[in-house]
Amino acid sequence: MFLAVSQLTKSYQTEIVTTVLKGVDIQLGKGQICVILGPSGSGKSTLMNIIGGVDRASSGTVEIDGQRITDLNDDQLVEYRRESVGFVFQFYNLVPNLTVAENIEVVSNISKRPHKVDDVLSAVGLADKKNRFPRQLSGGEQQRVSIARAIVKNPKLLLCDEPTGALDFYTSRDVLSLLQQVNRQFGTTILMITHNSAISGMANTVYRLRSGEIAEVIHNSELVPAERIVW
Ligand SMILES: Nc1ncnc2c1ncn2[C@@H]1O[C@H](COP(=O)(O)OP(=O)(O)OP(=O)(O)O)[C@@H](O)[C@H]1O
Numbered sequence: 034m035f036l037a038v039s040q041l042t043k044s045y046q047t048e049i050v051t052t053v054l055k056g057v058d059i060q061l062g063k064g065q066i067c068v069i070l071g072p073s074g075s076g077k078s079t080l081m082n083i084i085g086g087v088d089r090a091s092s093g094t095v096e097i098d099g100q101r102i103t104d105l106n107d108d109q110l111v112e113y114r115r116e117s118v119g120f121v122f123q124f125y126n127l128v129p130n131l132t133v134a135e136n137i138e139v140v141s142n143i144s145k146r147p148h149k150v151d152d153v154l155s156a157v158g159l160a161d162k163k164n165r166f167p168r169q170l171s172g173g174e175q176q177r178v179s180i181a182r183a184i185v186k187n188p189k190l191l192l193c194d195e196p197t198g199a200l201d202f203y204t205s206r207d208v209l210s211l212l213q214q215v216n217r218q219f220g221t222t223i224l225m226i227t228h229n230s231a232i233s234g235m236a237n238t239v240y241r242l243r244s245g246e247i248a249e250v251i252h253n254s255e256l257v258p259a260e261r262i263v264w
């Protein structure tokens with residue numbers, strides 16, 4: 034398996050101990066799309082942050098492409114995040130005083146095997162807007178820039194936390210379609226969190242999380258093109 038999450042747990046110690054993940058198992062093949070569904074507070078972002086090396090598990094293991102992430106020390110985790118993982122969030126987190134191209138170059142300049150900035154700009158359909166600033170773009174266009182920034186490093190894994198959460202229906206569908214295209218064009222494995230179960234159809238595998246446990250796993254043999262998804 035390309036991504037194997039095994040018996041993952043996470044607890045937070047505040048006044049009391051809160052167990053947010055209670056033994057989560059996930060398996061994902063290389064080049065696949067996985068959707069994680071679940072209500073607010075079910076542990077989706079916590080799970081993604083551990084897979085992305087931003088947060089640490091309490092117990093259990095995460096392996097990606099033969100590398101056991103849960104064994105890495107802090108320096109190794111920094112390297113792992115920089116080289117292997119692309120992040121896309123609900124809010125685009127672009128640097129406001131850098132142009133579109135510069136926002137992407139910031140990442141490609143520190144990557145070992147980056148794609149060409151112009152190639153990813155073309156892939157996301159923004160070649161003609163490369164010299165604009167984020168404030169001169171629509172929300173959907175800004176999310177395209179954040180996807181370009183996430184994929185320019187040629188990551189093993191693209192992690193998307195509610196990537197369409199701030200967008201209207203048609204713009205959401207365009208962004209989902211772009212993610213599907215990135216998956217095909219670059220062979221990027223994608224893990225996407227969403228509240229929207231209509232999006233499940235475009236995933237090879239769907240995990241439904243409930244109170245920190247996997248409540249349901251769905252394998253789709255045929256994938257729905259994003260353009261045909263309706264909600
Ligand atoms: N640092 C922390 N300390 C204590 N509890 C935390 C911490 N971070 C998250 N939690 C708790 O863990 C639970 C899961 O949070 P998480 O952000 O993973 O949920 P989520 O499924 O992503 O929800 P949403 O859909 O609202 O984004 C929540 O109950 C949250 O309050």
Ligand SMILES: [Mg+2]
Binds near residue numbers: 079194
């Ligand atoms: Mg979340």
